[in-house]
Amino acid sequence: MRLDSIPVQPVIAAERFLLRPVRKSDAGLIALYTADRRVAEATRSIPHPLPPGATEAFIARAVSDTRSEDVWVLDGAAQGLAEVLGTIGLKKMDRGQSEIGYWVAPAFWNTGFASEAVRTLVEANPQGARTIFAEVFQDNPVSARVLTNCGFEYLGDAETYSVARGAQVPTWTYLKKLG
Numbered sequence: 001m002r003l004d005s006i007p008v009q010p011v012i013a014a015e016r017f018l019l020r021p022v023r024k025s026d027a028g029l030i031a032l033y034t035a036d037r038r039v040a041e042a043t044r045s046i047p048h049p050l051p052p053g054a055t056e057a058f059i060a061r062a063v064s065d066t067r068s069e070d071v072w073v074l075d076g077a078a079q080g081l082a083e084v085l086g087t088i089g090l091k092k093m094d095r096g097q098s099e100i101g102y103w104v105a106p107a108f109w110n111t112g113f114a115s116e117a118v119r120t121l122v123e124a125n126p127q128g129a130r131t132i133f134a135e136v137f138q139d140n141p142v143s144a145r146v147l148t149n150c151g152f153e154y155l156g157d158a159e160t161y162s163v164a165r166g167a168q169v170p171t172w173t174y175l176k177k178l179g
Helices: 024-034 054-063 113-124 142-147
Strands: 018-021 069-075 086-092 095-105 131-137 153-162 169-175
Touching: 018 095, 018 113, 024 054, 054 069, 069 113, 086 113, 095 113, 113 142, 131 142, 142 169
Parallel strands: 095 131
Antiparallel strands: 018 069, 069 086, 086 095, 131 169, 153 169
């Protein structure tokens, strides 16, 4: 991949936090939160138990000039909240499409942070996508509500592999058309 094809990630202001690029100093809080089985099992790619070096490898991929996904931290420090509340990412796909994924630390569940992060990132649309896709595990209806509350439409059922669960997991797929 050419270096000039990797855009600089913007810092995006939400109402209660900033969406900012991941930095190495986030490793401790990211590791703390993603070591929680509930967080890992709600994602495709976070292993459980979290092996040594997994967080550092994630951060190295997120800050790499050859990254395949832009990842932002939900940073609440300016509002007196934790410096890391969770992460949200956009993976660029073909034909003006992106895929969004996110997690919020359990201490901040039921606060609206996930909805605020998704809404803010979709409105900013830093990858210039015409369509954004998302998938959630069918046993996670809260994440499905986050998407529908942000204007995503149900597309269909599928399944994907979860590293933490070590199994294929049924999913719901959603999309949001932009502009």
